Amino acid sequence: MQTDERGALADQYGVLIDGTERASSSGETIDVFDPATGDQLTTVAAATEGDVNEAVDVAGDGFEEWRGYTPAKRCRILNDVARAIRDDHERFARIETLENGKPISEARGQVTRAARHFEYYGGLADKVEGESIPLDDDHVDYTIREPLGVTGHIVPWNVPIYLFARSVAPALAAGNAAVIKPAEETPIGAIELTKLLHENGVPEAAVNVVPGDGAEAGAALSGNPDIGTITFTGSTVTGREVGKAAIENLTEPHLELGGKSPLVVYEDGDLDVAVEETVKGIFATNTGQVCSASSRVVVHEDASDEYVEKLVSAVEDLSIGPGLDDHDVGPLASASHMEKVAEYLDVGREEVGDPVTGGRVLDRDGYYVEPTVFADVPQDARILQEEVFGPVLTVSTFADEAEAIQRANDVDYGLVAGVITTDMGRAHRFARDVDAGQIYVNEWFAGGNETPFGGFKDSGVGRENGTQAIHNYTQIKNVCLDISN
Numbered sequence: 001m002q003t004d005e006r007g008a009l010a011d012q013y014g015v016l017i018d019g020t021e022r023a024s025s026s027g028e029t030i031d032v033f034d035p036a037t038g039d040q041l042t043t044v045a046a047a048t049e050g051d052v053n054e055a056v057d058v059a060g061d062g063f064e065e066w067r068g069y070t071p072a073k074r075c076r077i078l079n080d081v082a083r084a085i086r087d088d089h090e091r092f093a094r095i096e097t098l099e100n101g102k103p104i105s106e107a108r109g110q111v112t113r114a115a116r117h118f119e120y121y122g123g124l125a126d127k128v129e130g131e132s133i134p135l136d137d138d139h140v141d142y143t144i145r146e147p148l149g150v151t152g153h154i155v156p157w158n159v160p161i162y163l164f165a166r167s168v169a170p171a172l173a174a175g176n177a178a179v180i181k182p183a184e185e186t187p188i189g190a191i192e193l194t195k196l197l198h199e200n201g202v203p204e205a206a207v208n209v210v211p212g213d214g215a216e217a218g219a220a221l222s223g224n225p226d227i228g229t230i231t232f233t234g235s236t237v238t239g240r241e242v243g244k245a246a247i248e249n250l251t252e253p254h255l256e257l258g259g260k261s262p263l264v265v266y267e268d269g270d271l272d273v274a275v276e277e278t279v280k281g282i283f284a285t286n287t288g289q290v291c292s293a294s295s296r297v298v299v300h301e302d303a304s305d306e307y308v309e310k311l312v313s314a315v316e317d318l319s320i321g322p323g324l325d326d327h328d329v330g331p332l333a334s335a336s337h338m339e340k341v342a343e344y345l346d347v348g349r350e351e352v353g354d355p356v357t358g359g360r361v362l363d364r365d366g367y368y369v370e371p372t373v374f375a376d377v378p379q380d381a382r383i384l385q386e387e388v389f390g391p392v393l394t395v396s397t398f399a400d401e402a403e404a405i406q407r408a409n410d411v412d413y414g415l416v417a418g419v420i421t422t423d424m425g426r427a428h429r430f431a432r433d434v435d436a437g438q439i440y441v442n443e444w445f446a447g448g449n450e451t452p453f454g455g456f457k458d459s460g461v462g463r464e465n466g467t468q469a470i471h472n473y474t475q476i477k478n479v480c481l482d483i484s485n
Ligand code: NAD
Pocket: 154, 155, 156, 157, 158, 159, 181, 182, 183, 184, 212, 213, 214, 215, 217, 218, 219, 220, 222, 233, 234, 235, 236, 238, 239, 241, 242, 255, 256, 257, 258, 259, 290, 291, 292, 387, 389, 415, 454, 455, 459, 460
């Protein structure tokens, strides 16, 4: 068991309901492992359906208290939370690296983003405004944006602290109370962040955490009839189930799902930039475990040989190792996920032959897979169509702009897409014609907390981030008065 010196982890974690951390009602626990070594880090309670229902009930009380605060007070508290995250930055970064495996410098960046999210939505908490609607001289009409009540948040394991903040911060800013179900692999950040929210003035009943199994605790949360909305971030398969449960409850879900996002490299583009952005987009960020990873490169046939040569050289320079040692590429997040990625390496070999670099699971403790590039991949290959969610890239070629767009669009997903070109007409045509929620030009992962994020097609429903995300957590009430006498 790892202890304090590795990041102030407790020996065990519980469900966190109404500010009290306790065992689950069944006494069941889930072991949490360090992906860098495969050693056990700690254990966490596995919430039952009863625990989840209790958390939702408690959050109902928390909602009454929190919505009673003035917007200005909620604004100050959420800004205090942002400051407290920054003050405790290194501890949260170590937690993220310990439970997820990512390089510590990347974890620091994600914790900064989480703090920024509380700051950003804290700044909006007193700006959730309605409208005045002109009707005629005899009426006054206006709208009020009201909170939804208790909001549910189901979070995946790839960026656990930031993705908690991404939906919980706007939900709280709008006056809601929250129940969070973190992923089995990465529950600690959610529990510690919730304690910090309580310490900084958010009522204990207003934020509750129910760690546990997705099929039990996650399904209990998404199926609970007393939640006003569910924000789910995770796989498309699970997202469909969560969406069905939400519609059954007649609530609107926000589904942030998977991707298989294309980076199109034109022959007029800067190939060094293309290589740098590819490496960042699929290998050197969370070992490719990113929904918006640049997992498919589509390169002009005249530039393909030079691009692949430069890419292979850059990939082979990447260091692989434990996140706390801050290598370029960390381990995958779990043993089961490493097995899934390894299966895709076999699929790729069967479909297109040996990769041009990488392709091995490393023979060492922890969950390490080499950054891998498959070249000349046909459009219908599974390795090109399906989300691997690891350090595995496909490269295919195109002859003209029409084929580039056709290949970019020819998958079920539509989360993000990028283009490398110096021709701005081409860049705008790409932005117009490609079906994706975000378009990046000459830089992967462009934009930030302030820019709307979400998917077309099978990549999801709704948008996170930016000013409009606060509206995910409100409903409009129209008020009309007859003032004729
Ligand atoms: P997953 O769907 O297996 O799990 C996500 C969460 O859902 C976990 O907390 C899990 O416990 C829970 N869950 C599992 N079964 C459930 C059920 N039946 N009902 C309710 N909840 C359930 O996804 P994952 O493999 O953990 O995460 C990786 C996926 O997440 C990838 O597809 C990735 O692209 C996607 N993702 C999307 C975004 C985005 O913003 N679009 C961000 C990060 C990750």
